[in-house]
Amino acid sequence: MDQEITPPGIENVVSMRGISKRFPGVIANDQVDFDLRRGEVHALLGENGAGKSTLMNVLAGLYRAEGGTITVHGKVANFNSPKESIDAGIGMVHQHFMLVPSQSVTENILLGLEEPRFRMKLSEFDKKIETIAEQFGLHVDPEAKIWQLSVGEQQRVEILKMLYRGADVLIMDEPTAVLAPSEIEELFNTLRSMTDQGKSIVFISHKLHEVMEISDRVTVLQKGRVTSSGINTSDVTRADLAHLMVGREVVFRVQKNEVQAGDLVLSVENLKAMNDKGLQSLNGVSLNVRQGEIVGLAGVAGNGQNELAETLVGLREAIEGKITVNEKEVTNKPVKLGIRHGISLIPADRTQVGTAPNLSVTDNVIMKNYDQKPIGQGWMVNSSEAGKYASELKEAYDIIVPTIDTSVRLLSGGNLQKVILAREISSEPKLMIAVQPTRGLDVGAIEGVQKLLLSQRESGAAILLISEELEELLSLSDRIYVIYEGEIMGEIADGDIEKIGQMMTGTRLEQIGKEGVGSNG
Amino acid sequence: MAEINNTKSASSWKFPFRIKIENRVDNPPKWLSPTLSVGAIIIALLIGAIVIWMGGGNPWAAYSHIAKYSLGSVGVLSDTLVKAIPLMLVGLACSIAFRMKLWNIGAEGQFFLGAFGASLVVLLPILPEDAPKWLFIITMAFFGMLFGALWGFIPGLLKARYNVNEIISTLMMNYIAIEWNNYFIYAVWSERGFQMSRMFQRNAWLPRLSDLSTRWPFFSGLTTHFGLVFAVLAAIILWLILSKSKWGYEIRLIGDNPKAAEYAGISIKKNIVLVMMVSGALAGLAGMSEIGGVVHRLQGAISPGYGYTGIIIAWLAKLNPLAVILASILFGALILAGREVQPAGIPTLIQGMIMVTLIASDFFYRNRVTIIRRVED
Numbered sequence: 001m002d003q004e005i006t007p008p009g010i011e012n013v014v015s016m017r018g019i020s021k022r023f024p025g026v027i028a029n030d031q032v033d034f035d036l037r038r039g040e041v042h043a044l045l046g047e048n049g050a051g052k053s054t055l056m057n058v059l060a061g062l063y064r065a066e067g068g069t070i071t072v073h074g075k076v077a078n079f080n081s082p083k084e085s086i087d088a089g090i091g092m093v094h095q096h097f098m099l100v101p102s103q104s105v106t107e108n109i110l111l112g113l114e115e116p117r118f119r120m121k122l123s124e125f126d127k128k129i130e131t132i133a134e135q136f137g138l139h140v141d142p143e144a145k146i147w148q149l150s151v152g153e154q155q156r157v158e159i160l161k162m163l164y165r166g167a168d169v170l171i172m173d174e175p176t177a178v179l180a181p182s183e184i185e186e187l188f189n190t191l192r193s194m195t196d197q198g199k200s201i202v203f204i205s206h207k208l209h210e211v212m213e214i215s216d217r218v219t220v221l222q223k224g225r226v227t228s229s230g231i232n233t234s235d236v237t238r239a240d241l242a243h244l245m246v247g248r249e250v251v252f253r254v255q256k257n258e259v260q261a262g263d264l265v266l267s268v269e270n271l272k273a274m275n276d277k278g279l280q281s282l283n284g285v286s287l288n289v290r291q292g293e294i295v296g297l298a299g300v301a302g303n304g305q306n307e308l309a310e311t312l313v314g315l316r317e318a319i320e321g322k323i324t325v326n327e328k329e330v331t332n333k334p335v336k337l338g339i340r341h342g343i344s345l346i347p348a349d350r351t352q353v354g355t356a357p358n359l360s361v362t363d364n365v366i367m368k369n370y371d372q373k374p375i376g377q378g379w380m381v382n383s384s385e386a387g388k389y390a391s392e393l394k395e396a397y398d399i400i401v402p403t404i405d406t407s408v409r410l411l412s413g414g415n416l417q418k419v420i421l422a423r424e425i426s427s428e429p430k431l432m433i434a435v436q437p438t439r440g441l442d443v444g445a446i447e448g449v450q451k452l453l454l455s456q457r458e459s460g461a462a463i464l465l466i467s468e469e470l471e472e473l474l475s476l477s478d479r480i481y482v483i484y485e486g487e488i489m490g491e492i493a494d495g496d497i498e499k500i501g502q503m504m505t506g507t508r509l510e511q512i513g514k515e516g517v518g519s520n521g
Numbered sequence: 522m523a524e525i526n527n528t529k530s531a532s533s534w535k536f537p538f539r540i541k542i543e544n545r546v547d548n549p550p551k552w553l554s555p556t557l558s559v560g561a562i563i564i565a566l567l568i569g570a571i572v573i574w575m576g577g578g579n580p581w582a583a584y585s586h587i588a589k590y591s592l593g594s595v596g597v598l599s600d601t602l603v604k605a606i607p608l609m610l611v612g613l614a615c616s617i618a619f620r621m622k623l624w625n626i627g628a629e630g631q632f633f634l635g636a637f638g639a640s641l642v643v644l645l646p647i648l649p650e651d652a653p654k655w656l657f658i659i660t661m662a663f664f665g666m667l668f669g670a671l672w673g674f675i676p677g678l679l680k681a682r683y684n685v686n687e688i689i690s691t692l693m694m695n696y697i698a699i700e701w702n703n704y705f706i707y708a709v710w711s712e713r714g715f716q717m718s719r720m721f722q723r724n725a726w727l728p729r730l731s732d733l734s735t736r737w738p739f740f741s742g743l744t745t746h747f748g749l750v751f752a753v754l755a756a757i758i759l760w761l762i763l764s765k766s767k768w769g770y771e772i773r774l775i776g777d778n779p780k781a782a783e784y785a786g787i788s789i790k791k792n793i794v795l796v797m798m799v800s801g802a803l804a805g806l807a808g809m810s811e812i813g814g815v816v817h818r819l820q821g822a823i824s825p826g827y828g829y830t831g832i833i834i835a836w837l838a839k840l841n842p843l844a845v846i847l848a849s850i851l852f853g854a855l856i857l858a859g860r861e862v863q864p865a866g867i868p869t870l871i872q873g874m875i876m877v878t879l880i881a882s883d884f885f886y887r888n889r890v891t892i893i894r895r896v897e898d
Contacts, residue, residue: 023543315783336786345784353784356777367774367785371767379766406548 011038012071013169013200014059014090019068021054028054029065030224036169041191041201043215043233045208045245047442051224052204056171059202060092061085072169091162092171095178097154101147105129105140109161132163137193152183159190170194171202176210177440180300180468188214206245206442208238209471220244246444254450254475257458261478262291263326265462266312266431271321273311281307283486284321289431289462294453296477297466298500304486305466306348309435312464313345314338325431339368342430346420346437348466350413354420357409361401362390364408365423397422398448414445421452432456435466450476470500482509541891549886554839557882562837562851565874573867583862590861591854599730599743603815605846605853607632607824609752610807611831612838612845613759618800620763620840621776623793627676627691628804629828630698631669635805636812637702638668640819643725644710644718654724658747661725661809669805670798672698677797681790687797695828706821717820727814748810753846755803760842772796804828825856833876 014036021029028051036042044052057063059070061079070077072088079085082092099108106125110116116125126142133140138156146154155175162170172191176184191201191214205211211218212233220228220241227244266289275281281304289295299305310316312323314335323331325341347353355364366386370376374385390404399418401411408419417437424432434453438446453476457463467473473480479493482503490509492499502512570580591601611628618625639661642648648660676694679685703716710718727747734741763769771792775782779789807827816823834852838844852872859868 313784314786334786334788335783339786347784352778353780356774356781358777359773363770363773366770367781370770376767379768381765381767381770383765402547410547 012036013038013073015071016055016059017069017071019055019058019065019070021051021058021063021065027224029058031068032221032224032226033229034219034226035230036200036202037217038200039195039198040216041195041203041214042230043203043205043211043218044221045205045211045218045241046221047206047245047444050221050245052206052221053173054224055221056092056173056202056204059085060090060171062092086162086165086167089167090169090171091165091167093155093158093162093173093175095173095175097158099146099154099157102145104143104145105149105157105160106142108146108157109164113165129160129164133160136163136197137190150183151178152180152186155179155183155187156190168198169200169202171204173204174206175203176205176207180302181470182300184210208241208245208443211241212238222246242443245442254447254454256454256476259292259458261293262460264288264290265326266464267322267324268312269322269324271308271311271323272319273307273316274319275304275307280319281486282311282318285483285486285488287464287481287488287491289464291430291462292457292460293478294457294463294465294476296473296480297464297483298470298473298480298504299468299483300504301468303483305483306435307486308483309345309347309433309464309466312433313343339427342428344368344424344427344429344432346424346432346434348435348439350416350420351409355408355416358407360390361394361399361404361406361408361411361419362386364419365390365393365426368423368427393419393422393426396426397452414441414448417441417445417449421449425452425456428459429456429461432461432463433466434463436468437465438467438469438472446472470497538892538894541893543889543891545887545889553886555844557885558837558839558879561878561882562875565871565878568874568878569867569871572870583867586862587854587858589858591858596742597857599745601850601853601857602745602749603853604857605849606746606748606752606814607807607811607827608830608834608849608852609846610748610755610810611804611827612834612849613752613755613842614800614803614807615831615835616838616840616842616845617759617763617772617803618796619835621772621792621796623680623796623800624688625673625676625691625797625800626688626832627672627694627698627828628800628807628831629824629826630691630695631672631801631804632808632811632824632828633695633698633702634672634801635665635669635808636819636823637698637705637808638664638666638805639809639812640705640710640718641668643721644819650722652724654726654728657725658727658813661813662751662806665805665809666802667805669808670802672805673797673799673801674794677794680797681793702819703821706819710819718818721813721817725813726817727810729814744815746810746814748814751806751810752849755806756842756846759803763842804831830856830872833872833879836879837875 012035016032016034019029019032019034020027032051032055034055044056046052054063058065061082061084064078064080070079072090077088079088100111106122106129109129110125129142138160140149140153140156140160146157149157155178159170175187179187191203195201203211203215215233217230218228218233218236218241219226219230222245268285268287271282271285272280273282285304285308287295297305307316311318314330314333314337318331321331322329325343328341330338330341330343351357366375366381366389370381370386375382375389387404393399394401394404397418399422400415408416411419437453438449441449450472453463453465465473465476474495474497479491480495480500481491482489482500484504484506489503489507499509499512503509566584570584573580573583590597592598611632614628614631615625642657642661642664647664648657672694676685676687676690679690680687706716706718712719729746730740730743763772771782771787774785774787775789775792783789808823811823812819830852834845834848837848855868855871859871862868
């Protein structure tokens with residue numbers, strides 16, 4: 001690795017040299033160098049499993065490296081615990097928040113600290129926290145309970161927690177993965193205001209456009225090694241970064257062939273349903289999907305998308321309305337009947353819904369056809385047929401796993417999604433409902449998933465693609481519906497982003513036309 | 522965070538090696554699980570030995586006595602099997618429920634209700650007194666299982682319908698079951714004021730090996746009864762169901778991730794009720810075989826906590842029905858010969874210790890522990 005020469009007048013707050021960390025069977029970090037300058041946003045880019053989080057966990061004192069040195073503010077520091085790391089001014093905000101839902105923001109921030117000692121004079125601390133929050137533009141009510149907060153606000157609490165502990169280096173582990181687009185913008189503003197005030201930020205991500213937008217410099221990891229160390233973001237293009245990250249050229253616009261849309265497959269009329277809290281979250285949704293068509297459903301998270309997907313497959317009760325698949329009514333019919341009618345769902349939550357973590361790959365791929373011939377025979381599951389089927393899918397979908405008997409909890413996100421896709425696609429569905437099928441996947445895996453969806457479209461399936469990634473919707477869909485507060489705001493066939501954006505915030509398509517707000521309208 | 526990893530070291534004292542504990546990121550080898558179970562038993566016995574030694578006894582003598590008077594001759598082995606029969610059935614009852622992460626703590630109560638159901642056949646009576654033996658066996662087994670299943674059905678339905686915690690409901694229903702039996706023993710079927718029913722007539726007894734001694738003198742005096750056939754058959758059938766059948770797959774899937782099972786179109790509520798009923802039926806069969814094969818009457822003290830020991834057995838067998846047979850024989854030996862060492866105390870202590878060491882051994886299943894040379898910091 002080239003030893004980078006720091007230009008004069010720029011101070012390295014953190015410098016990591018030759019960091020190596022191995023896990024059984026894998027070298028997560030192999031002689032990695034990393035520098036962080038004062039007041040910069042330094043992106044750490046790489047595919048899933050490239051070793052980004054591992055490297056930062058070493059810096060945050062969660063892991064101990066087997067080799068290498070860390071220097072913080074010019075002093076050698078090999079941390080033994082997160083506490084030592086925080087004392088040295090390094091704070092990490094993890095992907096999964098570590099907050100107590102029933103306690104207030106202030107209580108969460110003070111948790112584990114020596115002050116206050118016994119008597120909790122919370123109002124005093126509320127003020128302190130408010131001051132810090134204001135300083136960095138992190139708007140959150142210190143007295144609010146965590147459960148009342150949105151995901152974006154909870155993330156702010158995590159950041160505040162670190163700032164309150166005096167962190168001047170902030171490590172953000174994939175901070176945007178859980179955020180809505182508007183929240184991402186707000187987070188970026190916060191990050192900028194923090195660097196303006198002399199804080200330094202490590203931004204872990206595998207999303208290229210975000211890295212391009214927010215970072216000053218980029219370090220790219222590929223399979224535990226640095227492929228590019230601390231280059232200026234302004235000097236590179238997205239394509240360059242993708243190449244450094246994956247090691248090959250990546251097509252951004254997937255090849256989409258012309259397919260003539262065929263018969264009506266899914267027709268939904270005036271569908272209404274409740275969410276888990278018992279509030280109505282679908283307020284009369286009507287839409288349709290034809291054969292050989294990918295129909296996108298755009299919308300900000302939490303506007304009824306999950307409820308719609310669940311109601312369509314029979315997992316959630318419809319209180320009103322009608323769902324018809326291939327001219328058969330399936331409203332409030334058992335899930336199994338839907339599966340037999342060729343309805344397939346790729347759930348948003350891969351680990352909580354899509355798979356059984358401790359069961360083998362085989363057990364997971366036969367989930368929908370274990371009772372169908374040739375795998376289900378009489379009252380038995382034919383294990384050799386099941387094994388054969390699993391091996392075929394492993395080959396066909398390139399699922400990287402030691403054996404088909406391996407528990408799926410040991411699979412990476414991309415491979416887990418392949419298991420789900422393999423299962424859902426191999427059932428040759430007539431209607432496929434895909435909810436956020438590429439969320440959290442790296443560039444290579446996203447490409448694979450999108451290609452699979454397109455090949456399904458070509459083979460004549462009707463696909464309803466529910467996604468929060470506008471870019472993905474635009475490149476894959478033939479037409480796009482926009483959902484807002486459980487209602488369809490309108491349908492767009494020409495990919496007019498302006499209109500979609502307006503509908504996502506609650507303006508109906510007809511209104512856009514009437515008032516002449518739409519730029520192309 | 523993708524992986525969690527703890528490394529612990531004593532930083533003040535520089536011992537050249539340190540213990541490294543990490544979460545397993547691969548499937549543990551197949552031999553590990555049985556090895557850990559055996560290891561857990563050995564450690565429990567060692568702890569028991571220390572307690573015996575501290576109490577002034579000779580652990581070696583105690584253990585060799587237990588071994589000799591439980592497995593040392595055909596006669597005692599037969600007695601051990603008699604103790605093991607109800608344990609097997611109850612262990613199986615717990616295994617199927619635990620596979621679905623349904624914590625049926627009520628095998629004890631289902632055992633009592635099974636005994637009650639079987640007694641009905643003789644005492645109500647359902648069959649005439651001189652009905653043939655085979656008919657008595659079948660009918661008593663049927664009623665034993667029916668009443669056990671009923672006692673499992675109630676908490677199953679409560680769980681499926683109203684999400685009532687089955688741990689609490691099954692545990693509480695144990696007390697109801699015991700008092701239910703007591704009512705009949707004290708009030709309805711009391712024989713001359715004693716708290717027990719009359720002795721069943723001989724054609725309502727399960728056949729014993731000693732019954733064959735007229736033809737094969739070798740079997741004379743052996744108490745092992747027909748319940749063993751029930752237990753072994755049940756183990757094989759349950760093994761087939763759990764590892765080979767569609768229903769077994771559904772149970773496994775629900776046990777691991779109920780949401781995924783629902784998404785695959787499997788009815789969780791139906792299976793909760795069904796599994797609780799099968800679990801109850803197996804425990805009920807244990808109760809039937811105990812009064813039909815050993816006690817031959819309905820009375821109070823028919824179970825020294827079989828229903829609870831079944832929980833330990835299920836865990837020791839790692840919920841594998843065939844391993845339940847082996848685990849039950851071990852516990853049968855411990856209960857039989859342990860009583861000779863000390864009526865209470867040490868044998869129950871060892872049982873409890875096995876449970877504790879078993880649960881603790883799970884740590885080695887989930888984590889990889891290695892001793893590595895300390896690298897210079």
